[in-house]
Amino acid sequence: MQFISYYNFRRFLERLSKDFLVYTPQFINERDYDYSLFKEGFIFNPYRLISSPRQFFTASSSLVVGYFDSKIPRREIKPFAIVGLKSCDLYSLKIQDYVFLEGDFVDEEYKKKRETSLIISSDCTSFKDVCFCLNLEIKPYPQEGFDFNLSDIDRGFLVEIGSEKAKRIWEDNKDLFEERKDLQARREEKRKKIIEDLEKHLSSLGLVPQEKLYQLVKNNHANPLWQDTALSCVECGACIMNCPTCHCFLLSDEERKGEYFRGRIWDGCQYKNFARVAGGANPLKLRAQRLRNRYIKKFEFFKERIDLYACTGCGRCIDSCIAKIDLREIFKALNA
Amino acid sequence: MPKMNSIYTPKQAVITKIIEETPTIKTLVLKPEEEFSFSTGQFIELTYPGKGEAPFTPSSDPNKKEEFEVTIMKVGRITALFHQAKVGQILGLRGPLGKGYPLDSFVGKELLIVGGGVGLAPLRSLIYALFSRIEDFKKIIICYGAKTPQDIVYKYQIEEFKKPENVELRLTVDKADQNWQGNVGVVTTLLDNLPLNSSQAVSVVCGPPIMMKFTTWKLLESGFLEENIYLSMEKNMSCGLGKCGHCRLGRFYVCKDGPVFKYSEIKDIEDIWD
Ligand SMILES: Cc1cc2nc3c(=O)[nH]c(=O)nc-3n(C[C@H](O)[C@H](O)[C@H](O)COP(=O)(O)OP(=O)(O)OC[C@H]3O[C@@H](n4cnc5c(N)ncnc54)[C@H](O)[C@@H]3O)c2cc1C
Ligand code: SF4
Ligand code: FES
Numbered sequence: 001m002q003f004i005s006y007y008n009f010r011r012f013l014e015r016l017s018k019d020f021l022v023y024t025p026q027f028i029n030e031r032d033y034d035y036s037l038f039k040e041g042f043i044f045n046p047y048r049l050i051s052s053p054r055q056f057f058t059a060s061s062s063l064v065v066g067y068f069d070s071k072i073p074r075r076e077i078k079p080f081a082i083v084g085l086k087s088c089d090l091y092s093l094k095i096q097d098y099v100f101l102e103g104d105f106v107d108e109e110y111k112k113k114r115e116t117s118l119i120i121s122s123d124c125t126s127f128k129d130v131c132f133c134l135n136l137e138i139k140p141y142p143q144e145g146f147d148f149n150l151s152d153i154d155r156g157f158l159v160e161i162g163s164e165k166a167k168r169i170w171e172d173n174k175d176l177f178e179e180r181k182d183l184q185a186r187r188e189e190k191r192k193k194i195i196e197d198l199e200k201h202l203s204s205l206g207l208v209p210q211e212k213l214y215q216l217v218k219n220n221h222a223n224p225l226w227q228d229t230a231l232s233c234v235e236c237g238a239c240i241m242n243c244p245t246c247h248c249f250l251l252s253d254e255e256r257k258g259e260y261f262r263g264r265i266w267d268g269c270q271y272k273n274f275a276r277v278a279g280g281a282n283p284l285k286l287r288a289q290r291l292r293n294r295y296i297k298k299f300e301f302f303k304e305r306i307d308l309y310a311c312t313g314c315g316r317c318i319d320s321c322i323a324k325i326d327l328r329e330i331f332k333a334l335n336a
Numbered sequence: 337m338p339k340m341n342s343i344y345t346p347k348q349a350v351i352t353k354i355i356e357e358t359p360t361i362k363t364l365v366l367k368p369e370e371e372f373s374f375s376t377g378q379f380i381e382l383t384y385p386g387k388g389e390a391p392f393t394p395s396s397d398p399n400k401k402e403e404f405e406v407t408i409m410k411v412g413r414i415t416a417l418f419h420q421a422k423v424g425q426i427l428g429l430r431g432p433l434g435k436g437y438p439l440d441s442f443v444g445k446e447l448l449i450v451g452g453g454v455g456l457a458p459l460r461s462l463i464y465a466l467f468s469r470i471e472d473f474k475k476i477i478i479c480y481g482a483k484t485p486q487d488i489v490y491k492y493q494i495e496e497f498k499k500p501e502n503v504e505l506r507l508t509v510d511k512a513d514q515n516w517q518g519n520v521g522v523v524t525t526l527l528d529n530l531p532l533n534s535s536q537a538v539s540v541v542c543g544p545p546i547m548m549k550f551t552t553w554k555l556l557e558s559g560f561l562e563e564n565i566y567l568s569m570e571k572n573m574s575c576g577l578g579k580c581g582h583c584r585l586g587r588f589y590v591c592k593d594g595p596v597f598k599y600s601e602i603k604d605i606e607d608i609w610d
Contacts, residue, residue, distance in 0.1 A: 248581030255386025278411040283610040
């Protein structure tokens with residue numbers, strides 16, 4: 001397996017910067033990391049970043065198209081490389097891919113970004129209190145869906161090459177890598193260790209097993225819990241904006257200097273007007289209905305459509321909720 | 337400059353004629369710049385340039401290729417703009433979207449068509465489609481209700497609807513004026529003594545949610561089977577493509593899997609009439 005030292009990895013990122021906009025993790029406070037454009041230093045994030053990868057593929061507010069005889073040129077999408085995605089993030093891209101790529105209508109912008117971008121993921125070496133990926137049977141180290149995956153070992157990274165694109169890039173940069181057979185066993189040990197630690201943490205929380213989640217939501221549409229829990233919701237929308245699998249958006253038209261264009265803005269079912277129709281009728285008029293809707297969408301809808309939960313266990317919704325609404329606790333209560 | 341086309345890009349369509357149906361409903365006749373065709377029951381997203389889009393169901397004969405019509409009730413921001421639009425103005429068009437009525441599965445059957453208010457728009461397109469192969473259907477009963485005689489759409493045409501001999505037309509208004517000779521009462525009052533075998537017949541319903549709710553209940557009571565009641569579900573929509581998430585109804589997206597559903601497919605979903 002290939003190995004790259006910390007020093008060479010920085011050089012690798014510098015080289016990548018010629019062809020890609022390279023985003024790497026930066027500290028934003030003593031516990032958290034977020035993406036910023038790579039300049040020189042590289043910080044390894046032990047667990048997922050604050051932002052989900054979603055922002056790179058369907059920017060929260062972006063120009064989608066100019067129309068009619070709009071002179072607004074289509075934005076050239078510069079390929080980007082994102083470093084620091086975790087296993088949970090990669091899982092979320094399966095959901096986004098289903099939404100934007102499957103079926104009769106393909107979102108070309110999304111497709112282009114998925115094809116041209118470079119994903120450099122890494123094993124988790126630690127986790128946040130809110131992390132519960134393992135509960136959803138997602139391992140805290142990537143197994144698929146990356147171009148390169150890094151395992152932090154021996155002042156460098158053991159590198160797994162996950163795509164043809166990555167293989168070509170590696171071939172052009174072979175001088176920075178070396179073959180290390182001795183490290184693979186260490187990687188497996190580390191992976192075993194993180195699983196053990198995470199299992200211990202999760203079992204102390206007494207979470208509901210993943211195979212029960214679908215039925216729990218399905219059988220509990222009328223449970224008063226939604227109402228009781230929703231009372232504390234302040235409708236800020238942090239849970240939906242931070243969720244890596246949320247995908248809802250609104251097309252919005254504008255006119256500027258006689259030219260028309262259409263943008264895409266993230267929207268979400270926790271906002272009051274999400275489902276409102278003309279005349280004021282609104283099937284999601286109550287906060288309780290909206291809260292429940294999120295669970296139905298993620299644990300029933302996606303399960304029924306593609307046999308996947310649209311939840312990665314990243315805990316971003318828990319982390320970001322001012323009202324401290326905790327998905328894990330909701331399931332425990334439904335299961336009680 | 338690269339041609340900017342995406343699934344979100346509208347094509348141009350020019351307004352060639354405007355028909356005032358009622359004080360709040362207008363029909364726009366549109367001529368698309370590029371070839372456009374739809375199956376009856378499919379819908380489009382119509383753009384008021386620079387202002388926004390809304391979903392509408394073409395109300396014209398799907399066999400007509402040059403132009404098509406949409407019948408629009410003024411209820412809010414975008415529909416008000418469409419009502420101000422003038423002949424010659426260019427609008428944007430995306431579609432056709434969604435699935436149409438399964439006409440072939442209606443062959444040989446007795447059909448009941450129930451419309452309320454502007455809900456007759458998609459049904460008119462269906463009626464045209466049925467009339468173009470009228471001998472395929474045993475019998476067609478059309479029931480239509482409007483608030484007042486003034487609110488009846490397609491008045492200039494309604495006589496045509498009863499021309500074929502296997503067609504019966506029933507009209508009602510909630511509130512009559514002095515010239516109204518016909519039935520008074522909500523549309524469900526037209527559904528008594530239907531000359532058809534309800535356990536075999538198919539019904540197609542389109543109108544405001546409350547009207548669809550009471551109509552469905554009445555039809556079930558009269559012996560219609562759940563899988564023979566077709567409903568047009570209205571949901572908030574943005575993309576019309578199954579991506580933006582707005583129109584979810586249970587395990588369906590109304591825009592992609594509908595907008596027409598059998599009652600049997602959706603009856604277990606809560607709040608379907610809200
Ligand atoms: C499949 C389908 C077919 C239909 N066919 C017909 C038809 O044939 N004829 C007909 O008359 N009607 C039809 N309708 C209903 C029609 O689409 C609505 O009446 C129309 O969308 C109302 O738009 P409005 O802006 O006038 O109303 P409003 O009440 O102003 O808005 C309606 C919805 O759009 C949202 N909205 C309003 N303004 C904005 C904004 N600035 N940005 C983002 N969202 C906004 C609102 O939140 C609300 O959900 C159909 C609906 C569907 C789903
Ligand atoms: S949820 Fe799992 S994969 Fe994601 S950051 Fe936490 S430990 Fe890593
Ligand atoms: S309108 Fe966007 S998903 Fe149906």
